[in-house]
Amino acid sequence: xxxxxxxxxxxxxxxxxxxxxxxxxxxxxxxxxxxxxxxxxxxxxxxxxxxxxxxxxxxxxxxxxxxxxxxxxxxxxxxxxxxxxxxxxxxxxxxxxxxxxxxxxxxxxxxxxxxxxxxxxxxxxxxxxxxxxxxxxxxxxxxxxxxxxxxxxxxxxxxxxxxxxxxxxxxxxxxxxxxxxxxxxxxxxxxxxxxxxxxxxxxxxxxxxxxxxxxxxxxxxxxxxxxxxxxxxxxxxxxxxxxxxxxxxxxxxxxxxxxxxxxxxxxxxxxxxxxxxxxxxxxxxxxxxxxxxxxxxxxxxxxxxxxxxxxxxxxxxxxxxxxxxxxxxxxxxxxxxxxxxxxxxxxxxxxxxxxxxxxxxxxxxxxxxxxxxxxxxxxxxxxxx
Numbered sequence: 367x368x369x370x371x372x373x374x375x376x377x378x379x380x381x382x383x384x385x386x387x388x389x390x391x392x393x394x395x396x397x398x399x400x401x402x403x404x405x406x407x408x409x410x411x412x413x414x415x416x417x418x419x420x421x422x423x424x425x426x427x428x429x430x431x432x433x434x435x436x437x438x439x440x441x442x443x444x445x446x447x448x449x450x451x452x453x454x455x456x457x458x459x460x461x462x463x464x465x466x467x468x469x470x471x472x473x474x475x476x477x478x479x480x481x482x483x484x485x486x487x488x489x490x491x492x493x494x495x496x497x498x499x500x501x502x503x504x505x506x507x508x509x510x511x512x513x514x515x516x517x518x519x520x521x522x523x524x525x526x527x528x529x530x531x532x533x534x535x536x537x538x539x540x541x542x543x544x545x546x547x548x549x550x551x552x553x554x555x556x557x558x559x560x561x562x563x564x565x566x567x568x569x570x571x572x573x574x575x576x577x578x579x580x581x582x583x584x585x586x587x588x589x590x591x592x593x594x595x596x597x598x599x600x601x602x603x604x605x606x607x608x609x610x611x612x613x614x615x616x617x618x619x620x621x622x623x624x625x626x627x628x629x630x631x632x633x634x635x636x637x638x639x640x641x642x643x644x645x646x647x648x649x650x651x652x653x654x655x656x657x658x659x660x661x662x663x664x665x666x667x668x669x670x671x672x673x674x675x676x677x678x679x680x681x682x683x684x685x686x687x688x689x690x691x692x693x694x695x696x697x698x699x700x701x702x703x704x705x706x707x708x709x710x711x712x713x714x715x716x717x718x719x720x721x722x723x724x725x726x727x728x729x730x731x732x733x734x735x736x737x738x739x740x741x742x743x744x745x746x747x748x749x750x751x
């Protein structure tokens with residue numbers, strides 16, 4: 367999805383001899399999430415990236431489904447997810463379907479003893495609290511509050527946190543994550559009416575080549591199982607790379623809101639899209655400027671989608687008792703809208719400071735056991751006078 371980028375040393379032509387100072391060949395690797403038919407990158411390793419020396423017994427990380435079908439509004443207190451020292455153990459899936467898994471995480475420590483690769487899904491990691499660096503074969507991405515980290519499936523990474531207090535909202539996509547088509551020209555450039563542009567996309571920096579031999583553990587997720595695979599050489603032994611498939615960062619604070627004279631529908635907040643779901647960003651913005659406008663959203667029915675909203679910060683005039691890290695789920699099939707009194711209260715308001723991430727899925731989401739542990743059971747009755 368990102369545009370062409372190159373870093374480090376690469377040969378003049380692809381698939382040609384590229385030799386080290388001692389005359390040995392660098393090892394070329396094509397990286398793509400869709401075989402040979404879509405965006406890709408070429409990485410040049412100091413050593414072949416195939417030298418496995420040991421494997422550990424795999425274990426299941428498949429989400430435990432608690433409810434497969436539901437037709438009521440739900441809410442979950444995301445910050446009730448307890449912190450865990452280990453990054454992978456900290457990731458708690460809460461809402462899932464065949465297109466995406468949505469997890470919450472509160473990792474207290476950096477990845478130090480292993481690397482991680484999701485071989486099933488692209489990952490969108492939204493950083494709610496904390497800062498640090500995402501280390502990859504392509505270089506480093508510094509991150510902080512409000513950043514989306516978009517990591518193509520198969521990427522090897524290691525996350526370094528600056529503090530113990532970290533809160534992440536994670537979307538695993540079983541299809542490639544894309545810029546929305548409506549924002550792109552026929553040739554792939556982000557158009558003038560897009561709420562962000564290429565300048566806002568941050569590419570990996572500070573490429574370092576680790577020419578090290580030893581026992582390097584890559585925890586690899588595949589088909590609901592976690593595999594411990596040990597390699598002979600450090601996975602970040604890349605001397606250079608180029609292409610269009612690599613991890614990148616985008617800050618929600620760089621999303622430019624689209625407003626109008628009357629209330630605009632949720633698609634104006636569209637940020638990323640994938641097969642059967644979209645991700646939207648709600649950011650501080652001026653309200654509608656028609657003299658008789660109603661800033662509060664109108665009641666609407668999601669007949670063909672489930673609407674999940676993750677509340678980040680600010681005041682939400684359409685909702686009561688909103689807390690940071692709260693998730694609301696409004697399933698397709700029944701209408702929802704502002705809480706009682708919110709419509710009248712919104713009239714005359716000039717702006718909102720709200721910050722939230724929305725995921726609309728076109729197939730129903732299922733609740734996991736971890737979701738039930740943090741559910742606010744009273745939410746369904748919150749529209750009652």
